[in-house]
Amino acid sequence: MGVLGCADIALRRMLPVLVEEPGTELVAVASRDTRKAAQTADRFGCDGTVGYDTLLRRDDIDAVYIPLPPALHHHWVTESMAAGKHVLCEKPLSTSYADTLDLMKRAHEHGLVLAENFMFLHHSQHAEIQRLLEDGAVGTVQVFSSSFGVPPLDPAGFRYRPELGGGALLDTGVYPLRAAQLYLGTELEVLGATLRIDERTGVDVAGTALLSAADGTAAHLAFGFDHAYRSHYALWGRAGRITVERAFTPPEHLRPPVLIHQQDRYTELTLTADHQVRGAVRAFTAAIRSGAEGPLHEETTLRQAQLVEEVRLRARRFPHQPGRA
Known part of the structure; x- marks a missing residue:
């Protein structure tokens, strides 16, 4: 797993689980800020990368978690799937129905798992x-x-x-x-x-x-x-x-x-x-290991948008x- 951004929800809730879960390995976190990337990497025992594109070019990462502000989701989910990465994206998946539908289509085209991270559903x-x-x-x-x-x-x-x-x-x-x-x-x-x-x-x-x-x-x-x-x-x-x-x-x-x-x-x-955080991560990684392709819970995610x-x-x-x- 790689993480695009050092948002508070990532630091408090997701990164500790990605480190502790036996089914995932946290490889790298990326930030636009050199110091923040280094501090986060040191705290969680992984690599720190400056720039999201740099992380996406790594071939030792299968999937990414995206905790960026909502207006950035469409772009970075698109870039992540173009780089061949499965994506777990914080809710909302995008800020519009049109963008959500576009991401669903791209997930099908790339044959990759795409999940909107409503963690409460996994409690x-x-x-x-x-x-x-x-x-x-x-x-x-x-x-x-x-x-x-x-x-x-x-x-x-x-x-x-x-x-x-x-x-x-x-x-x-x-x-x-x-x-x-x-x-x-x-x-x-x-x-x-x-x-x-x-x-x-x-x-x-x-x-x-x-x-x-x-x-x-x-x-x-x-x-x-x-x-x-x-x-x-x-x-x-x-x-x-x-x-x-x-x-x-x-x-x-x-x-x-x-x-x-x-x-x-x-x-x-x-x-x-x-x-519920561990449950969300396990559901996402289980879908990848099972060979699932495309968006998880597609109908409800589209209807949500x-x-x-x-x-x-x-x-x-x-x-x-x-x-x-």
């Missing part, structure tokens, strides 16, 4: 929720709701720069959208949305969306980075409600709490701890009011 708690639903814990689901919000981020970071693909929709909003697909399927329609725009930067810092599944089941979503932290989803059915309180970024040591409300009965389950565009299209925009009580 075992979601399979347990599916089992509870199949067992009738809440009956027929009528409403799916999900929120992912974090406190204000570094104002100098890419998330506040529209030319780099900043904004809350692409950063936190994609999680509830992907979770809605997980439980309601790909045939979702965006009925309405809101976005709050930071007038200084032009990026959206908060938003909501209302969607409907083909059978009329509703999805209520909220997201942003001007919030108290919340990472949650709930499924409300005829017989009760299941709530997952640490849905998207649970620490690997956490035993996730799940709440089940059934009429006058309240049950709190404590699920098994799991390492469409849903993001539909939210943008339908959203009413409001000015952001920082510090409002």
Whole structure:
């Protein structure tokens, strides 16, 4: 494995797993900054390379992980596949449906594995929720709701720069959208949305969306980075409600709490701890070793890109009011 960029998510979450996993060898990290490349390489015991192109020319690397800002994904995924590398790319895979579709086509043409890195999908708690639903814990689901919000981020970071693909929709909003697909399927329609725009930067810092599944089941979503932290989803059915309180970024040591409300009965389950980052890496490398070609989860990845565009299209925009009580 090689890594294009020394982003915070790479340093905190992915690189330690790439070093520890017996099925991967971290060969090199690349940065545009000589010192950052050297410091990261020294920390993780691999080579440090200045320039992403230099890393892609190495013949001792089979696959790359790309944690760059979203607006750079299309270019560097394209370059990586042209160099014959399988690609694990941070979400979102690109900033538009057209670019996502183009990357899918290129993955097929090159016969390479391409994966959008939604790590939360690889946590075992979601399979347990599916089992509870199949067992009738809440009956027929009528409403799916999900929120992912974090406190204000570094104002100098890419998330506040529209030319780099900043904004809350692409950063936190994609999680509830992907979770809605997980439980309601790909045939979702965006009925309405809101976005709050930071007038200084032009990026959206908060938003909501209302969607409907083909059978009329509703999805209520909220997201942003001007919030108290919340990472949650709930499924409300005829017989009760299941709530997952640490849905998207649970620490690997956490035993996730799940709440089940059934009429006058309240049950709190404590699920098994799991390492979703390790699960994402293992799924990616397993696909490569199995001889798989093309994009993983192609239908849902394409639909995800469409849903993001539909939210943008339908959203009413409001000015952001920082510090409002």
